[in-house]
Amino acid sequence: MVGAGPALAQQVDGRAYVRAMAADADGDVRTAVAAYANALNNAPDDEMVALRAYREGLAAGDEALTTRAARVLASGEATPPDVSLYLLAVAVRDKDSMAIDRLMADIAKGPFNFMLPSLRAWQAYENGGDPFAPLSEPSDSGLERRFNAENRMLLGLATGDVAVASGAIRALMATGRGNPDLALDGAVILASTGQRDAARALAIGAQGELSEYLRRMGRQKPGMAFALSRIMLRVAGDLAHEDAVVLSIMLTRTGLMLDPLDDRLRLLLADALSRDGADQVALEVLAQIPASSPFDDEARIVSIDVLARAGRTEEALTRAREIANRRGATSEDAQSYGDLLAANERYEAAAQAYAMAIARAEGSANWVLYVSRGRALDAAGHWDDALAALRQAVALAPDEPVALDTLGRAQIERGVNLAKATNLIERAHDLRPDDPQITDSLGWAYFLQGDVDRAVPLLELAAKGAPGSTEINEHLGDAYWHVGRRFEARYAWQAASVYADAEQSARLQRKISHGPGTAMAAD
Structure with missing residues (x-):
């Protein structure tokens, strides 16, 4: 057991730890959780075992194991910053004010300190104090200023200044710099105070399923738990395309502990789990999103990515085809199906899917669809049709470098129209x-x-x-x-x-x- 840590090395039986490591490496989350729990029982003070148990407990959604392991880590000399954040969420949920204050003091020393002014503001709101005072302190952190500004708007809604706060949110959204989640979070606050019409007016596209979602989400009153879960949602969203799956899993699992109704967190959690190799657990998380949720369609799309990453290509293609061909399917649905077919070198079918996407766009098809269709036709051996599609892409976007490059390169590789093709690529390079x-x-x-x-x-x-x-x-x-x-x-x-x-x-x-x-x- 080289490198396993002195406490574990002293145990009579280290097989539980070895089994846990093997299951972890294979992506078998359920087996790994049981084995790490056993290993932690055998070595209750071993920080290495506790860290692995904490990570695997988060992946599996085993709150008991995660919390037990987190407390072992918190008693050590150097607590990982995300462990303090997790334990803060537990304390917030349990309304343990002494633990909240202690953990916020710990977090102030680490990388998550940008969250604290917003959390202190909501803490003051819960306690009947001035919630805006903590948000008024000057800050050198752009991230902190962003969260402060957004939570000032949300607190404005919570404290009854609906017209001003709603106007500020709409103005931010109009600039293109606002996140749609902010408008939806504001609508949830309004729904929680019974202001259904104002909630629907604020939420983007608040029709049908979204109205039902607001009713469901509005059952909880806004406070520290609400604020911390939303901050975790926003940070996890920022990390969605970064190589930070472990942190993304922690943020989304913890956010769901505070707010089990938020399907947005489930979408991000499933994607992070899939990227971490826990494909079956990711699919189980997506299955928890009800058909009545406004995020049901997105859950289906994420499930395709999960299946594809897991190597379950035929299942992924079947699901993508069903989405692309269902009643009311969009151009984007057909495009996603085409992308998956092309990624699996099924170019004939991909070209047909892109044609479907173009037809559904009803004259407003963008150049990307024609580039994608041209590439698929070229790979399928239909050069004349490919050339026509690529030329249409350039006609739609004459100053788009990718369109210019793709048309030029395709001709260069075939040795046709060399001078004109080179000129296209030169323009793209410029x-x-x-x-x-x-x-x-x-x-x-x-x-x-x-x-x-x-x-x-x-x-x-x-x-x-x-x-x-x-x-x-x-x-x-x-x-x-x-x-x-x-x-x-x-x-x-x-x-x-x-x-x-x-x-x-x-x-x-x-x-x-x-x-x-x-x-x-x-x-």
Whole structure:
């Protein structure tokens, strides 16, 4: 048990910990939770075991294990910052004022201190004090100022200043900088005070299912629990596209502990669990979103991503097809189905799905749909139709670099209309000079036309901007080989092979061993 920690090392049986680690690695959350709970029983003071039990308890939604492990960690010399935040949420839910004050003092020393003015404001609101005073203190943190401003608006609604606070929220939304969650949270506060009409007026698209959602969500009174769950929702949303799944899981699980009705938290939790490999638990979380929820459609879409990440391709495609073909399906539904088909190299069907998306757009289809359809048709071997679709994309967006590059590159790779195609890519590069893919396209266009002096510097620049790109490094290797820089060519091909698929890898290994054969035949 090397590295397992002294307390665990002293236990007679460390098998529970080993089983937990194995289950954790396999993404078997339920088995891992049971094994970590057993390991924590065997080593109740071991911080390493407690940390793993805490993380796995959050993933599984096992509040008892999570809280027990968090308290072990809190008694140690260095409590992880998110553990203090989790325990604060427990204290807020349990209305333990002494623990709240102690934990907020701990949080003030760490990375989550930007939340404190807003939480203190809601604490003052609950206690009958001035809720706006904590929000008036100057701050050097842009994040803190953002949360302060938003919670000032929400507190305005809670304290009865509905016209001014609603106007401030609408004004912020009108600038394009406001988050739709802010308007919905404001509507929930109004619904909790019985102001149904004002709630529906504030919430964006507050019709049908959303009205029912406001009635359901409005059953709880706003206070610290409400505020902390919303702050966790906002932070988790900010992290949704970052490599921070562990923190996202903690924030969303904890937010749901404070507000079990918030389906927005479930969507973010399911996505984070899936990215962490806990696919079955992610699907179970999505299944908790009722059909009456306004987020039911989004839950179906997220479930497709979960299934795809889990390698359950046929299930994902079946679900995407059902969504794309159901009554009332949108252009976006068909586009998402096409994207999934294209990602799985089913290009004929993808092209048909994109055609459906274009038809549903009823004349307002954007250039992205035509680019996607053109690429799918090209990959399916329908060059003439592909060329027409790509030309339509450029007609719709003549200054869009991706549209220009895609049309130019497709022709360059076929050796047709070379001068005009190169001109398209040059325009794309002028518009977006820092894009490695477009820079590569231009360098490759020059190379295929024999202008190596201009090609090599561009390909080098592209490889520097995207060092993990298989295609760009292969192009650079071919160009190096052509000008006699054989050592550098093999180095570039080695770099290209790091993320290559089986077919690419075989081709690259032949080049590394024997050279490209024909210098211009990299693709």
